[in-house]
């Protein structure tokens with residue numbers, strides 16, 4: 494069995510790899526890898542020979558290039574290199590009562606949202622199940638003794654443009670690492686067929702939709718995929734997801750000065766959010782090199798929040814984490830080390 498990495502293979506494939514060993518050995522190693530978050534070399538209840546066989550046959554898929562810690566020490570950003578030289582980032586965030594890992598689903602992103610550093614840099618390739626799951630494991634190892642409670646697919650890439658590996662990873666994180674579905678959130682730019690498939694999973698994973706504008710004219714400019722999946726169609730898919738998962742969706746709104754932060758924008762957002770019974774998260778726009786507009790001033794964010802509340806919308810202003818290490822929402826932009834002829838550059 495070659496070409497497989499440590500967290501890509503299924504339990505059945507793993508059993509084949511350990512052919513000749515008793516069945517409980519498979520369980521021991523599986524538990525060592527996923528529950529105890531150990532590297533094979535540290536699974537001490539199996540023989541040294543078996544540890545090194547596993548280590549050799551199933552290499553990790555992420556090589557740590559850089560680890561950056563924010564000044565307040567609450568946020569750590571990992572830059573990983575994949576086997577083919579592409580780079581992805583993962584963010585570990587400690588809060589007072591919980592720890593969250595923000596993971597990437599693709600190397601780069603093809604959706605081209607102009608305000609997002611990942612979108613500005615273009616698309617490299619899809620991640621595999623193992624490359625996604627390993628981000629959680631490696632961040633959780635670093636987090637110990639603090640347990641990781643939540644997983645958010647809000648790193649690089651559009652998860653619902655890479656559905657099979659992302660769904661495979663959700664199952665693995667749920668079944669084997671043991672993080673509950675209600676403690677995971679997939680954030681999407683609004684890929685309607687992906688939302689429909691997500692609904693079929695029936696996993697009660699949270700869905701966050703990055704809205705940013707509530708009229709098609711404005712959203713077409715900010716989020717180009719809106720031309721393919723306009724707001725009405727998106728609302729229907731969100732409604733169906735709510736029904737299928739029994740979970741309220743959230744709408745993400747990056748507050749961009751003078752662009753989507755006026756009372757008119759609040760009125761349009763409320764009209765979209767209320768029928769969906771959606772929760773709204775406001776995130777002041779984080780700075781990126783390729784976008785001239787700045788985030789809304791705190792007083793504007795506050796007024797926008799009150800305006801939404803007075804219209805009956807459930808709203809939270811999201812805390813900005815790790816801006817000093819470029820680890821905040823939309824700032825992930827792993828500059829590639831290899832020259833890739835396939836990369837689609839955005840200008």
Ligand code: SAH
Nearest residue numbers: 609650651680681682703745778779822823
């Ligand atoms: N592709 C998915 C998930 C990754 S982006 C999506 O778009 O939802 C994660 C979140 O960061 C999204 O809500 C996205 O809109 C937001 N975001 C992107 N650029 C940002 C920026 N510069 N400032 C604040 N949020 C940003």
Ligand code: SF4
Nearest residue numbers: 602604606609612682
């Ligand atoms: Fe891709 Fe999300 Fe960034 Fe848009 S906001 S470019 S969908 S990662």
